Amino acid sequence: MKAEIIAVGTELLLGQIVNTNARYLSQKLASLGIDVYYQTVVGDNAARLRKAIEIGRSRADLLVFTGGLGPTQDDLTKDVLADYLGRGLYIHAPTMERIEQLFGSRGLHMVESNRRQANMIEGGDAIDNAAGLAVGNGLEADGMLYLLLPGPPKEMMPMIDGPGEAWLRSKLNEELPLYSRLLKFAGIGESNLEARLIDLIEAQTDPTIAPYAKEGEVAVRVSTKAGSLAEAQRKIDDVVDQIKTRIGEHLYAKEDIPLEEAVVKLLRASRRKLACAESCSGGLLAELVTNVPGSSGEFVGGVVTYTNEMKHLLLGIPMTQLEGEGAPGAISESTAALMAERVRQLADTDFGVSLTGVAGPSESEGKPVGLVYFAIAERGKKTLVHTTHLSGDRGMIRLRAVKATLYRLWQALREQ
Numbered sequence: 001m002k003a004e005i006i007a008v009g010t011e012l013l014l015g016q017i018v019n020t021n022a023r024y025l026s027q028k029l030a031s032l033g034i035d036v037y038y039q040t041v042v043g044d045n046a047a048r049l050r051k052a053i054e055i056g057r058s059r060a061d062l063l064v065f066t067g068g069l070g071p072t073q074d075d076l077t078k079d080v081l082a083d084y085l086g087r088g089l090y091i092h093a094p095t096m097e098r099i100e101q102l103f104g105s106r107g108l109h110m111v112e113s114n115r116r117q118a119n120m121i122e123g124g125d126a127i128d129n130a131a132g133l134a135v136g137n138g139l140e141a142d143g144m145l146y147l148l149l150p151g152p153p154k155e156m157m158p159m160i161d162g163p164g165e166a167w168l169r170s171k172l173n174e175e176l177p178l179y180s181r182l183l184k185f186a187g188i189g190e191s192n193l194e195a196r197l198i199d200l201i202e203a204q205t206d207p208t209i210a211p212y213a214k215e216g217e218v219a220v221r222v223s224t225k226a227g228s229l230a231e232a233q234r235k236i237d238d239v240v241d242q243i244k245t246r247i248g249e250h251l252y253a254k255e256d257i258p259l260e261e262a263v264v265k266l267l268r269a270s271r272r273k274l275a276c277a278e279s280c281s282g283g284l285l286a287e288l289v290t291n292v293p294g295s296s297g298e299f300v301g302g303v304v305t306y307t308n309e310m311k312h313l314l315l316g317i318p319m320t321q322l323e324g325e326g327a328p329g330a331i332s333e334s335t336a337a338l339m340a341e342r343v344r345q346l347a348d349t350d351f352g353v354s355l356t357g358v359a360g361p362s363e364s365e366g367k368p369v370g371l372v373y374f375a376i377a378e379r380g381k382k383t384l385v386h387t388t389h390l391s392g393d394r395g396m397i398r399l400r401a402v403k404a405t406l407y408r409l410w411q412a413l414r415e416q
Contacts, residue, residue, distance in 0.1 A: 038056070
């Protein structure tokens with residue numbers, strides 16, 4: 001079964017809200033074995049919505065609508081689809097009763113337009129909306145399926161997870177569900193990863209392999225349709241084993257978690273603690289790590305020593321190291337090492353990490369934009385310093401530098 005998602009709402013086209021419904025629906029439909037080939041966004045305009053329906057009918061078996069089921073005159077989805085199919089609208093009594101009870105219990109006057117939320121298209125099935133007022137519709141006409149859901153995610157999500165899914169399952173003809181496993185990689189770019197997997201990607205049939213790029217990380221989704229979870233796992237495991245043979249040193253998780261969460265998990269498992277000293281990253285490493293729930297057990301804290309004065313005052317880095325003729329400077333391997341070692345000693349942690357470099361927009365100390373040194377100091381071991389040359393704007397360089405640091409820390413922890 002091929003599906004198209006049609007999101008209705010001018011506010012989506014204007015960028016006033018993000019279309020998170022499409023992602024959620026795509027994942028849900030895939031889990032049911034329904035392939036989503038197209039996603040469409042159309043404004044609150046009857047003619048354009050009708051055209052979207054015509055196009056959708058020509059290339060899909062199922063149209064899933066979100067939005068346009070509310071009480072106002074620009075909520076047109078039911079009206080336009082009913083007119084397109086040559087069907088009438090009627091009031092769904094249970095929904096109307098619930099709307100009236102709600103207004104009555106709050107002592108509010110119900111205007112006539114609120115009745116629109118109880119509209120149903122003739123010949124359709126009601127999709128109950130326990131989190132809101134507008135009833136959803138599911139109907140079949142001329143070999144096509146139509147599922148109408150409200151736009152607010154807090155209403156749409158429980159509807160598709162409950163009565164919407166049940167309605168779809170009743171219409172499926174033994175569709176096999178789609179199973180997926182997401183592999184997360186760091187320390188390798190998308191093009192390099194693809195080059196090392198290119199023969200697997202080009203020869204793929206089932207399971208399929210799809211790489212996705214993200215700043216500082218790469219994901220690979222391995223997917224298959226199968227009659228059971230056990231069958232799917234056997235098929236996916238075989239492909240994952242082949243991928244691990246090629247680039248296993250970069251595979252930090254077999255689930256959809258960020259690199260910093262994988263680092264926190266390893267710190268927790270080994271009962272180690274971390275502190276950081278940041279310059280060019282401006283506290284971004286600490287922010288990402290503390291975004292991980294429960295990370296306070298592993299992350300002691302950190303300092304942002306942006307200027308030479310703060311590097312000297314807070315970390316005790318000699319000014320002769322930072323400034324003056326012949327000094328290595330703040331942006332150097334030796335300063336990165338000192339920062340990591342001093343913050344580890346101050347915090348009395350197992351690991352101290354540091355970053356110092358040039359995030360831009362202009363060079364510093366005569367050193368180019370994108371040059372970053374980062375260091376990992378581990379109790380009882382030699383401090384490791386890494387150099388990287390990064391591209392992108394200021395924000396991209398900061399994020400990529402932090403992810404590179406976290407990857408090297410992950411490597412050090414994995415070897416424990």
